[in-house]
Amino acid sequence: MRTRFAPAPTGWLHLGHVLNAEYVWQAGAEVLLRIEDHDRERCRPEYESGILDDLDWLGYRPDIFHTDAFRAGVCDGRQSDRESVYREAVDILERQGRLYACDCRRATIEERTVRRSPSELCYDGYCRDRGLPLTDGYGWRVRMDPGVEHFVDRRLGAQAQDPSIQCGDVLIRDRLGNWTYQFAVSVDDFRQGIDLVIRGEDLLSSTGRQIRLARLLGRERPAAFLHHALIMQSPGQKLSKSDAATGIRDLRGRGLTPADVKNLVRTV
Numbered sequence: 001m002r003t004r005f006a007p008a009p010t011g012w013l014h015l016g017h018v019l020n021a022e023y024v025w026q027a028g029a030e031v032l033l034r035i036e037d038h039d040r041e042r043c044r045p046e047y048e049s050g051i052l053d054d055l056d057w058l059g060y061r062p063d064i065f066h067t068d069a070f071r072a073g074v075c076d077g078r079q080s081d082r083e084s085v086y087r088e089a090v091d092i093l094e095r096q097g098r099l100y101a102c103d104c105r106r107a108t109i110e111e112r113t114v115r116r117s118p119s120e121l122c123y124d125g126y127c128r129d130r131g132l133p134l135t136d137g138y139g140w141r142v143r144m145d146p147g148v149e150h151f152v153d154r155r156l157g158a159q160a161q162d163p164s165i166q167c168g169d170v171l172i173r174d175r176l177g178n179w180t181y182q183f184a185v186s187v188d189d190f191r192q193g194i195d196l197v198i199r200g201e202d203l204l205s206s207t208g209r210q211i212r213l214a215r216l217l218g219r220e221r222p223a224a225f226l227h228h229a230l231i232m233q234s235p236g237q238k239l240s241k242s243d244a245a246t247g248i249r250d251l252r253g254r255g256l257t258p259a260d261v262k263n264l265v266r267t268v
Contacts, residue, residue, distance in 0.1 A: 001029040003196040008036040009047035013054040015246040016231050019265040021060050023198045023228050032192060033062035038079045038179045054248040058258045079184050086179050089187045089217050093142055101132035102139040123168030140173040149208035154226035161208030170209055182206060186213035194223055201227040
């Protein structure tokens with residue numbers, strides 16, 4: 001099997017990443033390293049460099065796209081290098097008649113919509129039939145028809161999610177031209193042959209829509225999923241990249257060894 005470790009260079013590596021890496025590298029699968037830098041406004045080259053250095057220090061060696069390949073610029077493991085792949089996926093969705101432009105802002109969606117979940121806003125399809133152009137300056141959405149996606153999480157068991165109820169039509173590109181997380185990872189997990197996705201349970205609700213998107217793009221058999229527990233700063237608040245006390249570079253500076261850092265997460 002092939003899995004992936006996929007940090008976003010929007011901050012430094014922290015203990016939450018190490019917990020995920022422990023699950024990923026102990027799964028007995030081939031590991032692909034992906035840098036998820038789809039958000040051009042928040043990603044920074046210094047964060048990517050720090051992530052690569054910390055992975056080397058911790059001893060996590062990917063089988064596909066080694067850290068040196070990123071430094072040398074000789075791999076397409078960054079999402080920012082995969083524009084043509086995402087454009088091909090967009091063409092598929094457009095030919096299916098599922099893609100449309102949207103000019104709704106979050107505040108106006110909030111005004112029109114009753115939240116079904118305290119953590120997520122469900123888009124109401126307002127722009128579906130407005131015929132706005134698929135150009136820069138507009139968000140791009142994919143129509144999600146009603147229907148339940150069933151899957152078995154390797155830790156949490158049987159799951160059933162209906163994306164049309166959870167989130168509505170999925171935003172795949174924002175008005176600034178950034179590909180969204182939901183779209184980019186769905187395309188990449190499919191095109192890069194990822195058949196085991198290991199991530200934190202805060203992303204469990206994303207699974208149904210990502211299975212749906214991948215199937216629309218031609219994936220016949222979905223990936224398997226395992227959503228592990230999170231390291232929490234406090235009840236109800238997961239670990240943050242801004243918490244310096246858990247940043248790997250800070251722990252290194254305090255004299256901890258790679259073994260010390262790994263032992264900090266192995267009780268979770």
